[in-house]
Amino acid sequence: MSTPYDFDLFVIGGGSGGVRAARMAAQTGARVGLAEAAELGGTCVNVGCIPKKLYSYAAGYAESFEEAAGYGWQLPGEPVFDWSHLKSQRAKEISRLNGIYASLLKNAGVTLVTGWAQLADAHTVEVDGKRYTARHLLVATGGMPFVPDIPGREHIVTSDAMFDLDPFPRRLLVVGGGYIACEFASIFNGLDAKVTLLHRRAHLLTGFDDDVRQFLANEMGKAGVDVRLNCEVASVTRTADGLVATLARGQQIEADTVLFATGRVPNTQGLGLEAAGVALDERGAIAVDAHYRSSVPSIYAVGDVSTRVQLTPVALAEAMVVVDELFGKGKRRLDYEFIPTAVFTHPNIGTCGYGELDARAKFGQVTVFSSEFKSLRHTLSGRSERTFMKLVVDTKSDRVVGLHMVGADAGEVVQGFAVAMRAGATKAMFDSTVGIHPTAAEEFVTMREPMPG
Numbered sequence: 001m002s003t004p005y006d007f008d009l010f011v012i013g014g015g016s017g018g019v020r021a022a023r024m025a026a027q028t029g030a031r032v033g034l035a036e037a038a039e040l041g042g043t044c045v046n047v048g049c050i051p052k053k054l055y056s057y058a059a060g061y062a063e064s065f066e067e068a069a070g071y072g073w074q075l076p077g078e079p080v081f082d083w084s085h086l087k088s089q090r091a092k093e094i095s096r097l098n099g100i101y102a103s104l105l106k107n108a109g110v111t112l113v114t115g116w117a118q119l120a121d122a123h124t125v126e127v128d129g130k131r132y133t134a135r136h137l138l139v140a141t142g143g144m145p146f147v148p149d150i151p152g153r154e155h156i157v158t159s160d161a162m163f164d165l166d167p168f169p170r171r172l173l174v175v176g177g178g179y180i181a182c183e184f185a186s187i188f189n190g191l192d193a194k195v196t197l198l199h200r201r202a203h204l205l206t207g208f209d210d211d212v213r214q215f216l217a218n219e220m221g222k223a224g225v226d227v228r229l230n231c232e233v234a235s236v237t238r239t240a241d242g243l244v245a246t247l248a249r250g251q252q253i254e255a256d257t258v259l260f261a262t263g264r265v266p267n268t269q270g271l272g273l274e275a276a277g278v279a280l281d282e283r284g285a286i287a288v289d290a291h292y293r294s295s296v297p298s299i300y301a302v303g304d305v306s307t308r309v310q311l312t313p314v315a316l317a318e319a320m321v322v323v324d325e326l327f328g329k330g331k332r333r334l335d336y337e338f339i340p341t342a343v344f345t346h347p348n349i350g351t352c353g354y355g356e357l358d359a360r361a362k363f364g365q366v367t368v369f370s371s372e373f374k375s376l377r378h379t380l381s382g383r384s385e386r387t388f389m390k391l392v393v394d395t396k397s398d399r400v401v402g403l404h405m406v407g408a409d410a411g412e413v414v415q416g417f418a419v420a421m422r423a424g425a426t427k428a429m430f431d432s433t434v435g436i437h438p439t440a441a442e443e444f445v446t447m448r449e450p451m452p453g
Contacts, residue, residue, distance in 0.1 A: 015042020059190025152236030342411030350414030
């Protein structure tokens with residue numbers, strides 16, 4: 001049967017959510033187009049999750065060299081770090097991943113259009129003067145770093161620039177207290193930069209469990225990061241010796257690089273959303289319903305450009321819901337409760353479910369278990385790093401509703417426990433599970449004494 005449209009689905013944005021939606025839709029037999037102006041893979045692949053984790057590994061080797069002596073290893077000399085080599089190796093890997101994304105789209109039969117796409121109306125996209133029509137449109141353009149408008153803003157860099165800095169910043173000032181700020185502070189501290197982390201609030205990592213936030217700040221401080229809270233930058237100026245950040249209270253901090261990691265905003269500018277009649281929320285994100293449909297029925301949005309949780313795996317899952325809605329049985333849903341996440345600071349954070357305060361607000365009475373200890377690795381390493389674990393239990397049902405860890409490989413540990421929490425595991429089930437000894441993870445199934453109160 002003939003159709004008035006060029007495509008059944010046209011996707012704007014070749015990041016994680018967009019590529020997943022395009023590929024899976026094409027595999028159902030739908031005619032799919034995708035427009036991307038930059039490298040495929042979006043923020044996560046190019047300037048986010050993947051390169052950040054690679055650099056985190058690089059920083060981790062410095063810790064390992066330091067610890068090796070406690071285990072009998074003698075290095076012939078002081079380790080030498082080659083920043084240029086790391087950048088080159090990272091670039092090769094990201095280029096490889098870009099190619100994989102292109103191959104996935106091509107093999108699925110997706111038509112790839114290179115260029116900046118704009119909505120012309122509810123069914124039309126324009127890319128470099130050429131128009132494409134589609135029965136359904138999906139906006140998956142992600143988010144972008146936000147930098148406040150302060151004097152000297154032109155001297156500030158965002159997270160996008162951190163992977164290719166030249167030269168390596170011996171003095172780094174990081175402004176912000178979220179995932180990105182804490183991760184880059186840890187990474188560059190591990191790579192031997194002198195790092196100062198400023199945050200305008202009283203605690204890092206808003207939204208995380210309070211004990212986790214405090215414990216991480218302490219550990220980062222012990223590792224050498226100068227963590228300063230309740231501070232704001234008023235201006236940045238360039239001098240003969242680098243940059244000077246002047247704080248709201250008048251103090252000054254000298255740096256080679258000033259990174260502002262003060263949040264991300266939805267990438268909705270210049271997409272023609274207004275012309276198509278797409279409504280935005282108060283944050284400037286595309287407002288969507290439970291099926292990720294915007295105010296225009298033919299236009300959908302997933303990932304950081306819309307109004308849900310800003311995590312790459314969430315964008316992937318949302319894309320699958322949209323594909324099922326449009327080309328499947330329409331029964332797939334995404335439950336946003338008990339989504340696990342990790343922060344690749346040193347040490348790592350892994351968490352799933354509710355922090356203690358949020359759990360008390362939702363469930364009423366909760367029982368809390370926590371443990372802090374030096375891991376077996378550090379009994380000989382000579383390092384003072386400690387591990388923190390916490391369980392939050394809904395007292396009435398005995399269900400574990402919050403699980404939190406600060407320590408080595410926390411993300412790897414929590415991913416497994418997240419399955420149990422999705423399945424409704426109770427504290428009794430945790431208690432009856434045999435631990436793997438000796439591991440840090442076994443602490444989650446051996447905590448017996450609740451915290452007072």
